[in-house]
Amino acid sequence: MDVFxxxxxxxxxxxxxxxxxxxQIVGRSxxxxxxxxxxGLLGGIxxxxxxxxxxFPGRDVAVALVxxxxxxxxxxxxxxxxxxxxxxxPLGSLGWLYTTTAMITAxxxxxAPYVAAITLAAVQSVPPELRLQARALxxxxxxxxxxxxxxxxxxxxxxxxxxFGAVISEVGAVLMVGGNVHGETRVxxxxxxxxxxxxxxxxxxxLGLILLVIAxxxxxxxxxxxxxxxxxxxxxx
Amino acid sequence: MIPRSPVxxxxxxxxxxxxxxxxxxxxxxxxxxxxxxxxSGLFDHILPAFHAEHPGLxxxxxxxxxxxxxxxxxxxxxxxxxxxxxxxEISFMEAGHGESRRRVMYNDFVxxxxxxxxxxxxxxxxxxxxxxxISELEAPFISRGDDSGTYARERRLWSLAGIDPEGDWYLRxxxxxxxxxxxxxxxxxxxxxxxxxxLSLADRLDLEILVEGDPLLRNxxxxxxxxxxxNRRGAKAFAGWxxxxxxxxxxxxxxxxxxxxxLFVPNARAE
Numbered sequence: 001m002d003v004f005x006x007x008x009x010x011x012x013x014x015x016x017x018x019x020x021x022x023x024q025i026v027g028r029s030x031x032x033x034x035x036x037x038x039x040g041l042l043g044g045i046x047x048x049x050x051x052x053x054x055x056f057p058g059r060d061v062a063v064a065l066v067x068x069x070x071x072x073x074x075x076x077x078x079x080x081x082x083x084x085x086x087x088x089x090p091l092g093s094l095g096w097l098y099t100t101t102a103m104i105t106a107x108x109x110x111x112a113p114y115v116a117a118i119t120l121a122a123v124q125s126v127p128p129e130l131r132l133q134a135r136a137l138x139x140x141x142x143x144x145x146x147x148x149x150x151x152x153x154x155x156x157x158x159x160x161x162x163x164f165g166a167v168i169s170e171v172g173a174v175l176m177v178g179g180n181v182h183g184e185t186r187v188x189x190x191x192x193x194x195x196x197x198x199x200x201x202x203x204x205x206x207l208g209l210i211l212l213v214i215a216x217x218x219x220x221x222x223x224x225x226x227x228x229x230x231x232x233x234x235x236x237x
Numbered sequence: 238m239i240p241r242s243p244v245x246x247x248x249x250x251x252x253x254x255x256x257x258x259x260x261x262x263x264x265x266x267x268x269x270x271x272x273x274x275x276x277s278g279l280f281d282h283i284l285p286a287f288h289a290e291h292p293g294l295x296x297x298x299x300x301x302x303x304x305x306x307x308x309x310x311x312x313x314x315x316x317x318x319x320x321x322x323x324x325x326e327i328s329f330m331e332a333g334h335g336e337s338r339r340r341v342m343y344n345d346f347v348x349x350x351x352x353x354x355x356x357x358x359x360x361x362x363x364x365x366x367x368x369x370x371i372s373e374l375e376a377p378f379i380s381r382g383d384d385s386g387t388y389a390r391e392r393r394l395w396s397l398a399g400i401d402p403e404g405d406w407y408l409r410x411x412x413x414x415x416x417x418x419x420x421x422x423x424x425x426x427x428x429x430x431x432x433x434x435x436l437s438l439a440d441r442l443d444l445e446i447l448v449e450g451d452p453l454l455r456n457x458x459x460x461x462x463x464x465x466x467x468n469r470r471g472a473k474a475f476a477g478w479x480x481x482x483x484x485x486x487x488x489x490x491x492x493x494x495x496x497x498x499x500l501f502v503p504n505a506r507a508e
Contacts, residue, residue, distance in 0.1 A: 097424075175412075182408070182411060197302065198384045
């Protein structure tokens, strides 16, 4: 019990003192996971929208694949990205292995299905009549589509938060493809693994507290969105 | 009166299994050791013989870095330690955490690097000039950067060379020996590793030995019986056994998977 309480109080002290090692790691985490989710949005929103609206043979399989992507094990993604980027691998010439680019790639693969799956569900939850009505009122195809997405925007924001919460707390993939290099590819989760192994519980605990706060903020954001009453504006606004 | 609720049968089962666990515990010896011994297959090779000789005992190996192994032991979370970090072991004994410390075996460290790498001319049998040469060329070097015995040795070699490695060329990875060698191979970088791990991975690595044979690179393993051990009787039995002639012979028999060269030289009996 002693060690536990001591580590927590020491962790709080570290957080207040603004330890540069800690905050550099936190910054790297936010940078890697933030960019991964941003790229995930760019890939996931079009994919989810398309799957939600299009009708084609094999669509059920595609939807099932996207939903499976929600439970992709990070270590497996790490393994694939590692082999792809390794010097003998097909993309070895890029020289990305053990860089933040490799970590962003792996986390993008983990985040994109979140965005795609939630977009898909959101797009399907908007009544299709809305688009038909908009078209009838003279909107172009693209305008109708944008309107549709606007109606689903709360769910999209939730997709961002869910994807971000998932990748920032992931350790398997970033450890494998990033290598946990001090000052370069060390992020909150990989640093917690290392500092715990080194018995530096206070540092590990301080990072753990920060991670909890970030995860809590992401979830509080989702909850607020879900509680918010969607107010439908008139179509002519 | 105990209130009757649907939860209590579960609780009873849980308590029962917890009690069983506690009763079985004394027979288990928790051995804190290093990733290098685990990865080389040493325990798979020698433990069956120990278990055959002591049917009531069971060794559970926790493979971590040497520094961490000693730290786990100082908290009383391990019964015995098999590590390779002489300075850390001596301070462990001086702090009164250990009851006894005995030599078991040794192998050696090697400095490895890419074939025809930038520091190819730094090679030889002397570690200090080689490291000086690598740092002067700022050839990429990947360090364990953790609390392992290997990192402790690396730091000692740098300090003997009077160099404080800093800069873009010097990366501190914070991962295990195998991962660091893979990383060195991928990045065409230099590294210090134990020969056993290097040999076990050699056919997958694009790395050659740059420096070997320096007495400063000798890697001595020792066994420690922990004073606060929960299972001190078991720990003593294990420590006594691993320095016995039969166990020492077994250790000497273990060859690397690829080359068949011995991975460890037993020296508990040598003077």
